[in-house]
Amino acid sequence: MKKQGLWSLRLSTAALVLIPTAVGINYIGKLFAGLLKLPLWLDSIGTVLASILAGPIVGALSGAINNVIYGLTADPISFIYGITSLAIGLAAGILFYKGWISSWSKAIVAGLMIGLVAAIISTPLNIGFWGGQTGNVWGDALYATVLANTHATWLASFLDEIVVDLPDKLIVVLISFGIFKGLPKNVVQLYNTNNKVENLD
Amino acid sequence: MRSISLYTERNTVIHAMDPISKLFYILFALLIPIILPSIKVSIVCVVLGLIFLLVARVFKKTIPVFSFVFLILLTVIIIQGLFRPGNQTTLFHFGPFTLYKEGLMFAFGVAFRVINIVSAFMILILTTKPSDLVESLVRKGLSSKIGYVIISVFQIIPEMMSSMETITDAQRSRGMETEGNLQTRMKAFLPLLGPVILGSLANTKERAMALEVRGFNSKGPKTYLLEEKKYRYSKVVQWGILLGIACALAWRILV
Amino acid sequence: MKKIIVENLKYKYPLSEKLALNNVSFEIEQGEFIGVIGRNLSGKSTLCQAMVGLVPHFYKGAYGGKVIIDGLEVRNYSIADISLKVGIVFQNPFTQITGSKMTVYEEIAFGLENLGISRAEMINRIDFALNLLKIAPFKERSPFDLSGGQMQRMAIASIIAMKPEIIVLDEPTSQLDPEGSEEVFRAIQDLSKQGITVILAEHKMEKMAEFCNRILLLDDGKVVDFDVPEKVFSRDDLGEHGVNAPVYTRVCKALNKKKAGTNDYPVTLEEAVRVLGGMGL
Numbered sequence: 001m002k003k004q005g006l007w008s009l010r011l012s013t014a015a016l017v018l019i020p021t022a023v024g025i026n027y028i029g030k031l032f033a034g035l036l037k038l039p040l041w042l043d044s045i046g047t048v049l050a051s052i053l054a055g056p057i058v059g060a061l062s063g064a065i066n067n068v069i070y071g072l073t074a075d076p077i078s079f080i081y082g083i084t085s086l087a088i089g090l091a092a093g094i095l096f097y098k099g100w101i102s103s104w105s106k107a108i109v110a111g112l113m114i115g116l117v118a119a120i121i122s123t124p125l126n127i128g129f130w131g132g133q134t135g136n137v138w139g140d141a142l143y144a145t146v147l148a149n150t151h152a153t154w155l156a157s158f159l160d161e162i163v164v165d166l167p168d169k170l171i172v173v174l175i176s177f178g179i180f181k182g183l184p185k186n187v188v189q190l191y192n193t194n195n196k197v198e199n200l201d
Numbered sequence: 202m203r204s205i206s207l208y209t210e211r212n213t214v215i216h217a218m219d220p221i222s223k224l225f226y227i228l229f230a231l232l233i234p235i236i237l238p239s240i241k242v243s244i245v246c247v248v249l250g251l252i253f254l255l256v257a258r259v260f261k262k263t264i265p266v267f268s269f270v271f272l273i274l275l276t277v278i279i280i281q282g283l284f285r286p287g288n289q290t291t292l293f294h295f296g297p298f299t300l301y302k303e304g305l306m307f308a309f310g311v312a313f314r315v316i317n318i319v320s321a322f323m324i325l326i327l328t329t330k331p332s333d334l335v336e337s338l339v340r341k342g343l344s345s346k347i348g349y350v351i352i353s354v355f356q357i358i359p360e361m362m363s364s365m366e367t368i369t370d371a372q373r374s375r376g377m378e379t380e381g382n383l384q385t386r387m388k389a390f391l392p393l394l395g396p397v398i399l400g401s402l403a404n405t406k407e408r409a410m411a412l413e414v415r416g417f418n419s420k421g422p423k424t425y426l427l428e429e430k431k432y433r434y435s436k437v438v439q440w441g442i443l444l445g446i447a448c449a450l451a452w453r454i455l456v
Numbered sequence: 457m458k459k460i461i462v463e464n465l466k467y468k469y470p471l472s473e474k475l476a477l478n479n480v481s482f483e484i485e486q487g488e489f490i491g492v493i494g495r496n497l498s499g500k501s502t503l504c505q506a507m508v509g510l511v512p513h514f515y516k517g518a519y520g521g522k523v524i525i526d527g528l529e530v531r532n533y534s535i536a537d538i539s540l541k542v543g544i545v546f547q548n549p550f551t552q553i554t555g556s557k558m559t560v561y562e563e564i565a566f567g568l569e570n571l572g573i574s575r576a577e578m579i580n581r582i583d584f585a586l587n588l589l590k591i592a593p594f595k596e597r598s599p600f601d602l603s604g605g606q607m608q609r610m611a612i613a614s615i616i617a618m619k620p621e622i623i624v625l626d627e628p629t630s631q632l633d634p635e636g637s638e639e640v641f642r643a644i645q646d647l648s649k650q651g652i653t654v655i656l657a658e659h660k661m662e663k664m665a666e667f668c669n670r671i672l673l674l675d676d677g678k679v680v681d682f683d684v685p686e687k688v689f690s691r692d693d694l695g696e697h698g699v700n701a702p703v704y705t706r707v708c709k710a711l712n713k714k715k716a717g718t719n720d721y722p723v724t725l726e727e728a729v730r731v732l733g734g735m736g737l
């Protein structure tokens with residue numbers, strides 16, 4: 001199977017329809033984390049799957065639209081973190097394209113890298129919006145400790161974000177990769193926009 | 202069908218306003234405190250936002266969101282008051298901790314900014330039907346396909362949630378343990394996640410085909426069944442807001 | 457007039473080794489009611505989708521031969537262009553809902569908005585489709601708040617409003633209860649009476665025998681037969697192709713009762729009664 005162009009902006013209908021489904025999967029992941037009372041978000045499984053299936057553009061759109069919808073339906077602050085979701089989608093799409101999400105061991109590395117990207121993008125947002133916190137109890141406790149001991153707001157804020165993001169994105173990428181491996185070939189094939197009709201005459 | 206939107210139907214001036222004007226107001230609420238970073242200006246903005254929410258008679262609906270926000274703001278006030286670098290002026294001591302004025306003032310600044318932005322978004326969210334917002338944006342040039350995607354999420358999520366619930370109920374009625382410790386709960390829900398996700402992905406193919414055969418990728422210009430909603434005073438409100446921002450800038454530069 | 461011409465159509469899905477359609481050729485006249493039958497995976501859905509250009513444009517894959525609809529060669533036109541001539545209705549009523557409209561009325565407008573039809577014309581067409589499919593009473597309901605049969609009729613109405621001259625229905629009743637199926641079959645008959653060319657893939661052979669002018673029997677992607685129902689259902693090798701004749705045909709076959717003056721068995725209840733009536737039943 002030939003790989004599709006990484007930055008193809010010509011979105012097929014199948015790829016477009018994947019976006020609402022990806023947002024729905026994000027919701028289900030979030031619901032699931034809530035039901036299990038897990039200390040994680042698990043709210044970007046759909047975004048990562050969309051990136052894997054249809055590339056970074058569709059992944060980024062899924063991430064951004066996810067936060068717009070979440071902002072409109074539950075929590076207005078999520079609009080601001082749309083930028084992080086967008087970056088998660090881009091990163092996952094690029095990593096997959098480069099072959100970094102092709103085995104379980106690589107997926108672990110990719111998950112950590114995506115977690116790092118998320119933390120790097122979120123930290124300035126946290127500083128600008130909350131003065132550095134994230135609203136996550138464990139993260140904020142760490143933030144307070146680091147701030148008290150080092151007086152470095154940026155370091156404290158970054159660590160606050162990354163203690164939650166690294167494990168969360170790691171698990172999200174592993175779950176997404178597991179689902180991707182379980183998908184029938186013709187579902188995966190559907191999003192490949194580069195195919196041409198071959199001639200049998 | 203259940204709705205996941207926070208839109209609350211009321212018959213008020215704010216509800217009757219152009220969604221685009223409400224977006225302008227969000228821009229205003231975001232920019233003004235940056236242009237004029239004084240706590241007095243922030244307070245004025247917050248009061249303005251709260252007045253609009255009261256006029257729209259949706260203030261009660263903001264309570265769940267605000268209580269969540271206040272909880273975090275409380276931790277911001279404590280943490281910054283105690284540990285903010287640059288803290289000097291002691292306000293009071295309790296036990297081993299000292300609360301400082303600088304951190305506290307900073308935290309109040311954060312609090313007003315957050316409340317201001319959240320109120321501005323709440324005005325939009327609580328008083329605007331998502332479909333009206335998207336339609337206005339599409340008529341202003343947002344890709345109609347992106348518009349389709351956003352609107353369809355509002356219908357697809359409840360659909361996916363209800364299929365999730367159907368399966369959960371089935372598991373329960375089969376005697377599956379859905380409460381208890383983490384392992385029991387994992388066992389109950391993990392097997393549900395796969396089929397719901399796979400099923401929803403398989404549905405995307407059929408939905409994409411159904412859209413295609415209904416001219417979704419048609420090249421010509423689109424028409425609309427519903428007539429364009431007319432909003433009064435849109436231009437005045439929008440120019441007024443821009444003027445306000447321009448004045449704030451002028452103030453900042455000149456004064 | 458020839459409405460549809462299919463010539464040596466070959467098609468292979470991407471990543472698939474095997475031809476899903478293998479040298480399929482047939483012609484259909486304006487206004488005919490054509491049935492497509494065959495066992496599971498024989499190629500019925502693929503053929504239906506080839507009529508509207510989903511094969512090959514949506515899937516890509518490998519394609520040979522020609523499908524010409526009303527003068528348009530499917531291969532050279534986009535799905536949106538072809539949708540002006542042919543509409544298609546699928547099995548699952550849920551996944552055909554666009555998910556972007558609040559009411560049945562607006563849902564039916566979706567295709568018309570995409571095609572750029574004027575508002576006045578749109579309203580005319582929607583009202584026509586609502587009445588033809590007998591769903592006008594539900595026009596203000598949410599598309600998701602309908603029974604399966606109503607939903608499927610809404611899907612048909614959404615296509616009919618686009619005024620195609622040909623409508624393809626791929627097992628439109630397979631996910632409906634008996635009542636819903638009955639509603640949909642009645643609706644399809646009404647379409648045919650309007651002069652629309654109908655292509656229906658379906659497993660309910662009694663219905664097929666009753667409605668169809670001709671029946672296309674597929675097996676393994678190849679056309680086995682394309683003839684009037686009496687001829688197709690009287691074949692001795694039907695079972696080998698994974699198809700059962702209508703129950704009336706099977707009874708008459710067992711009793712070796714053919715239609716007077718022909719070599720064919722009856723295919724409908726009426727014909728069977730006529731033939732068997734002579735036995736003093």
Ligand SMILES: Nc1ncnc2c1ncn2[C@@H]1O[C@H](COP(=O)(O)OP(=O)(O)O)[C@@H](O)[C@H]1O
Pocket residue numbers: 186469470472476494495496497498499500501502503
């Ligand atoms: N999306 C697809 N990708 C690959 N092969 C497919 C796809 N859809 C159908 N096929 C194959 O094409 C053949 C014909 O299938 P189909 O047209 O669905 O038959 P029917 O509708 O008669 O059950 C089968 O061999 C099937 O496995």
Ligand SMILES: [Mg+2]
Pocket residue numbers: 500501502626627
């Ligand atoms: Mg089929």
